[in-house]
Amino acid sequence: MENNQTIEVILSQINDTSIRTVAEHALLSARKALDKPEHSRVKDVADEIDKIMPRALKARLKDETA
């Protein structure tokens, strides 16, 4: 970990495009969910991540084909 390297920067360095897409989206969703009521946070984050899956799966398919 370099000096002052934030989690955001570390995630942006993930090589696999599809994993990076899901990871970054999961972090963003979690940040937003932290302002919501505690009981529904985990479910909200899971639902949000689910929304990005079609795009991430396309990226994975594209990488596999390449």
Place this chain on the structure above:
Amino acid sequence: MKLHRIELRNFRQFKGTQIIEFSYSATKNVSVIYGENGRGKTGIFRALMFCLYGDRSLSQDELSGEKKREGLILVNEVMLKENKGEKIQASVTIEFSHGNQLFLIKRSISGLMKSDNSILQDYNQVELQLTDANGNTLPKETDPELIKIKIQEVLNSRLRDYFLFDGERIERLTRNTQERREEVRKGIRTLLDLDSMDLAIRGLDKLVSKIEKDIKYKSTGKLQRITELIHDLNIKIEELKNNQDYDIQESKRLEHNIKKISDLISENEETAEQERKRQELIKTKQEIKIERDQTKNELVEQLNRSCQLVASELIEQLQEALDFHREKGELPPAIRKEFIEKLLAEEQCICGTSLDHQHPSEKENLLLFMKKHFKLGLGKESEELLYKLNRISSTNELLSNAFNRLLMKNKKLNDEIDDLESKIKIIGDELGEGGTSVDDLIQERIKCEEDLRELEREIDRREDQIKKDEDDREDQRKEAAVLEEQQDHLKTLVAKRDLTKDTLLELKDIYGKFAVEIKKKLADKSTENFSKLADIETLKDIKTIDIDDNYMLDVLNWAGQRRLGEISAGQRQIVSLAFIMSLIQIAGDLEVPLFMDTPFGRLSGKHRDHLIETIPKMASQWILLATDTEFTAVEANVLRQTNSWGKIYELQKEEEGVTKVIERQVNEFIPKRKSIY
């Protein structure tokens, strides 16, 4: 985020319109708001929080329930009184830059004083004007929700409490109480995004379970049964892990308590020697526990290699039957035919004797052996089977010995742990019977240790269970993966689950490494900052600031002993400031103004000087709210020499409940008092 300007209109003590322009350049980044108690210094920060987030109170107001919902009276009460029965509008406007954008945000609130002098406040209007990096002014935004999102992007509201520190809060932050420690822990996790990562991981985990549930519903036949099993295991493992997390936190807390109590006991000379012995025994116990755990792992590996041992009795019986038939000459011996043929061809016995014409009897014996035992002409496969059986039979003993050795070792280590535990308990009891002034502490520690032992056993047991269930689930998943490929309609779901699982593993890995490194970095940076802020005498007492596994803050003396509970209030304040600064520095891109409200109260002269010299270099913008008693000619002179002081405003009482903001010139400003003395 850099604050440029704040305009207050009928807000709190600030009647009419009053303006403060902050100093925000890279070189001149310090602004001082100077005034006596009750003039409205904290009101400036209050105005900032109201304008950005609509806050009607600060966390330090410690309001709760209905009072928290209603908040404080924000509309100037003199104005309300003078205009009884009329609506009075109060507002705060802030101009700030963030990145390359310029923000202008205005929030209003109206108030009305009724004839019975009660005050009603009516929230509020907000508008945001943005100017982009190219100088283009965008249309004014008035939707509160959109404005909220925009402001959250600049500075998340969860972080708001970490940029205003009054003297008391700074000192309180490092008090040795569970509540304050929790506050520090929360601060670290919030500012460094660890909470978000944790939640992201839990969200991914939930999604994996959800997709597996979908696969379960849509699959058929054997796959359906396996996915049901996986689903049940998911639930079971999640529950076990939740309980495990809770118990691990609890055991860390107990360990910390035991350590704290032990430090206190060590200081008593009468008990110090026994305590030292006890600590050595505890250390030995920990080392043996590590060895025992390694042995347990080896046992698991050995067990995987030694599955044939289960059938050892059967193999033995089979071997006996084979030997019986061999003796009768019905089966070939345990020596390969090819081997004897090789000896004959090379005319060299295994013992080195030559099989030439000088030793005819040896050669004859070998030929007879061949004739007797290999005459049956068993098929190649049958011969191979017999040799393999022979080999298995001969390795059984080796495997069994290795397994028994590990079992014995495991037992021996467990016995040693039990023995050490009883010795530790005996010394602990003796210490408790000493009739010394530390009796209560010792009793408390004995109780903590008993609880910890119990907890550790439970954690060990549960860990084994989790491992077993996870292995089981992995086996089921492997089998399911084969079956999934045969059910085409599951393809998308399976791909989705696999990607979610891959991301989950990656995030867990990153989180684990990041959390360990960030703690070390935070501790190192805090120590570095501390060495810049503290005076020589304090540096003799405190060498290191430490952050433990549970994100708890502590200070270590030259001998590495924990001393947070013993340092003075002033020293605690320095530790707090060093820690706060390190948090902001480590948080990376978090450029925020640091508000400090009367921070010098408990600090000695040298500490004040160091603070004034150091903070402008560490923070991107420092707004110092100070009283006349703590910002004297001495402090002003030190600040002036830093060349970072850009603005000073004096808050003066105009009439009861009304404060006037007056700008003074930094170079000409003379504080009312010459020094604190």
